[in-house]
Amino acid sequence: MTMRYYQPFHRWILFFALFAIAPSYRILAQENSDCLGCHNDRSLNGTKKGKTISVFVDEKRFGLSIHTSLTCVSCHSDLEGKELPHTEDLQPVNCGSCHSDEQSLHSKSLHGKAIARGDPLAPHCTDCHGTHDILSAKNINSPTSPLKIPFLCGKCHQEGAPVQKQRTIHQDHIIENYSESIHGQGLLKKGLIVAPNCASCHTAHSILPHTDATSSISRKNIASTCAKCHAEIEAVHRKVIKGELWEKQEHVLPACVDCHQPHKVRKLFYDQGMADKDCMRCHDKPEIKSSKDNRSLYVKYTDVKLSRHMNIACSQCHSEVNASHVRPCETIKKKIDCASCHAEVGTQYQKSMHGMLIAKNDPNAPNCKECHGTHAILGKSQPTSPTFALNVPVLCARCHREGKKAAVRYTGDQHEIIEHYAESIHGKGLMKSGLTVTAMCTNCHTAHSVMPHADSSSSINPKNIPATCGKCHHGIEDQFQQSIHAKLVGKTDKQLPVCNDCHSAHTIRRADEAGFKLDIMQKCGRCHEDIAKTYFDTYHGKVSQLGYTKTAKCYDCHGAHDILPISDPKSHLSRENVVKTCQNCHPGATRRFAGYLTHATHHDPKKYPFLFWTFWGMTTLLVGTFILGGIHTLLWLPRALKIRRELKALERSKQEQANREKENNGNDK
């Protein structure tokens, strides 16, 4: 609290020192008694700007004042060295000759500027502090003591006072509201002099409009002003707002007064301000329609009261309402900005694909309410919420199902994502088994930071995918980070695989399903082309091509997520481990057994000469045999045909003979 109603102590020392020396140089002593000789006469009048005024000075009260040890001419310096009694009017006292700091603050303040303008309502020092009877602010009888300040300020700022009526004061019922506020009640009812009074927030002398950046009540400074008493309040408000941002992004984030209205500060937000019932007076009617676009403006109040925002007043979201209007909402110009409370989420959303489209005014872009709903908004842990895990795929499908507005503008290679997801292991886990912990759209894509995979900050950017999958599959991510595929990141130009390159994105399957097992060779083969080809030349590869899943596939020997080069001692195929790896399937495997070439080809005479020559030896034998056999057969063919013809002819002649004999027999009969 700033309570600088009196000078710091050292100034007084200086002052007294000067005062003690001064008289010795004076020719004419001007004691206070000289002045009071005339001025303690109650009937003594003088003139000020042509008006007759009393110039009586109450010696007793002056004696009690904080200036009692000063001489009259210390303040009324224009009389110094003058003949007494004087006849001319005195100049106004310049308090700033001693109180220079206060004076300069005051001059720059609203009050000071009003004085400079010649505003007759502008307060001078004496209007608050008094004249000859100035008391220390510590003195409870002083008008500047904490308990009196609301009344002091209220002289001008209470409802009906000329200042409040004739000058532009944005707040109304200031004193009334204050006295009912928790601050006012603390001060005035409980008598807590530490409770904030007007000057605690507005300062005593440096009173500035909230639009002035240097004002204690400007948006920029209000937080630190409140924090003078409410230290650590940021910690309390962490759920609402990230405290440190208050001062950094004052335009984006709510200031204290956005929720806790000035002068009406209560524990409950807006309790005394716009009450929901004021809104519901109109919006409770089912037939209420917008005059602009004829959309229904009906609000089912029970929706709000059952929603996540049950304790939030209408006007907290529909800000800019003005309670003094008959239709308080007519002053609303902006759309609801959820980010005023949900600041962090708001920032994420703005950077997301959805948010960027909104910024471009794209009609297809989803805003907060598209997913979260409006008045009936529910938390994601509530099963009936559209953002509940089980409902998210349905929610995203509204736009991302094939043919819908997001899917038609999508140019990537993922299609029928909703259908594929539903058939995937994640989709089955979620939708068939009802496991709410199963990965759904937002687990991988995030809820508010949805970005295309090409964006390096996207959760599905290849760089970030291991971490994204690792959120659930942490153990696998650990293994993967040790593998050659992860270790080479940044050390090679080749594109290294991450989770989805083998497991796919939306069609992800259980790794122990036959389909996955058989597919994996093609997946590895996309990069390891030659080695995959030679794999298919050998037993394991041929067998797996026939759809047999129990045979050794890439990962059975090389490892899946922990794949390492054979030269690495930790590799499954290092000299130390290879026999053990073979033994997984061939229990009797020995080191010699492990010498089997799982990727051999008989087409490479340099690498595998014995296979090459065996193959060509066998092929020569085969071709030679066929040539000899073939020639023999072909040469035989014409003779064989001739024999066939002869046999047929023979048969025919026999048949004819038999027929003739039959006929003859018949004729004989």
Add this chain to the structure above:
Amino acid sequence: METINNPEAKEYLRFSRLNRILHILMIVSFISLALTGMTLKFSYTGWAVLLSHLLGGFETAGNIHRAAAIIMFGVFFTHIYDLTRRKKREFGSWKKLLFGPDTMLFTKKDLRDFIGNLKWFLGIGPRPNYGRWTYWEKFDYFAVFWGVFVIGSTGLTLWFPEIFTLMFPGELINVATIIHSDEALLATGFIFTVHFFNTHLRPEKFPMDIVVFTGRMTLEEFKHDKPAEYEDLVKKGELDKFLVEPYPPIVLRTVRVFGWIALSLGFSITVWIIYAMIFAYR
């Protein structure tokens, strides 16, 4: 002349009951081995995948392959056992068996027949006087010996690699794979083309010669096919010893159905091999 028109006429018995059974078992096991083995060899073709599934999946196909291999080993060793038994009963010594007139070993006559045959093919000589076993029949016979040894030994290596590599380096399994697979290709290719032509599709026998199932051939056929043997038997007066009653038509029909199945499977496999080698080779 009467033998053709008279079904009651006796027929010459060329193959013993045991040999006929062994040949049937050989056909069954050979085709099973070929079918299941080729699915693996040509696993890159859609046909192989389809067939593998039809056979009950790769695992079952593998079991069929091994079971068939056991049958074929059984056929092989039964034949060897039969030889030793017949050596004792009919020949008395290996020498008589191996170097007698009906030997399976190649003889000078075979060389003469081969040259004579080539001349006959080219129209510059008469048809040779074939004996009980022609040289191409002997070739088929020894091809089986060679095949069982080469394919059988490499097959066992692949079946029991863990035992094999107790003695030999693992790379020999790769070598064994190539030998097993290519020798099998040779065997199936040869049987389903050259053997099929030589014995069944030859225009004079077309579509098939069922003597190996019935064991019986008409005297007419016998005289034409094996003139030297016929003359020899007539000269010795032993022909009557080998004459038996022919089988009733139902048996012949059954045999023909079996023969058709075996032939069709063999041809299908051949077509598939050609397709896989030429159009889908990798």
